[in-house]
Amino acid sequence: MLSLLPHLSADLALLSIPSPSEGVWHLGPVPIRGYALSIIAGIIAAIWIGERRWVARGGRSGEVSDVAVWAVPFGVVGGRIYHVITDHDLYFGDGKHPIEALYVWRGGLGVWGAIALGAVGVIIGAKLRGIKVLPMVDALAPGVLVAQALGRWGNWFNQELFGKPTDLPWGLQIDPEFRPPGYEDYATFHPTFLYEFLWCLLAFAVILWLDRRYQLGHGRVLALYVMGYTLGRFWIELLRIDTVELNNVLGLRFNAWTSIVLFLGAAAYFVYAGRKGYTRETSVYVEGRGSDAGTRSEGSQATSDPDSSAV
Incomplete structure (x- = not known):
């Protein structure tokens, strides 16, 4: 029986998920980082999905990109600010290099800070x-889930933010130099990263269905986004072993704890808005932009169209 154990371990290793041998490639002097590519792919996907949803709600084509010019850098x-605050010992103190707090391309973006300033x-x-904020965030919210799903692959490239040791067939192989103290032998x-990727895509599909079914408005899609994401983030956080200052x-x-608080706040707003009888807005523009209705791009649909094929 004991003689079978090495073979069993080898078989499990073959079934596990490999990590990339490297996360940076060079085109001459220019480094191409897997983490950055994942973030960029997520941003592109979020803008594309948001654009389609915005036009279907009655907005003009191109306005999501205009808003993204502000939202993305913010x-x-x-x-980055959230990451540096919650993990400040990585950058400040004896032997540390504070300038590295600016090196965003190396990884380290706290999702809550990104959502807040975004x-x-x-x-x-x-x-x-001259756009109403709530219709815009309702159009954008589902696409943000896809952005977060794609962005998580950056953690795979960096071999970071993984969970507890496991011998499950889908366990993630981590090179020795990336294993935290106390886990060197695993x-x-x-x-x-994969759990959150799949969870975000599932939440995305459920929110799209609910939005089409009930024609949600006045920030209720955003509330569903917050509830869906934080519900998954809570149990994923219980698996993670990376050390942070507020561990x-x-x-x-x-x-x-952040997930719990935000989930409760979003759920309270969703119920409150439902009891108030809020439905989808009939206009996505503030008063005075009514003339834009006649200049919407061809193919845009009415905000109350329940059969919209938009994402």
């Missing part, structure tokens, strides 16, 4: 264009 800055960018962009770990707050990781 989101990147917010994500939302500020959306508000600014929408206000400048070879495979829960692929939390244990009353027995839970800080991000787990």
